[in-house]
Amino acid sequence: MKETECIACHGSGMQADDEGWQYKCSVCDGLGLVAAEREHGTRIMSVDENNRLLD
Numbered sequence: 080m081k082e083t084e085c086i087a088c089h090g091s092g093m094q095a096d097d098e099g100w101q102y103k104c105s106v107c108d109g110l111g112l113v114a115a116e117r118e119h120g121t122r123i124m125s126v127d128e129n130n131r132l133l134d
């Protein structure tokens with residue numbers, strides 16, 4: 080599955096509150112990555128799989 084950088088934590092996996100306390104990003108669960116929208120990923124994959132010249 081294609082993944083993209085988490086917008087909420089900018090890929091760090093951590094967020095900080097107003098007092099400077101850091102905690103695990105709730106959007107990506109600390110991974111720093113989130114699954115890209117299915118539509119885009121599917122398009123790219125199907126192109127790669129069919130990238131052959133038919134003679």
Ligand SMILES: [Zn+2]
Nearest residue numbers: 085088104107
């Ligand atoms: Zn995140």
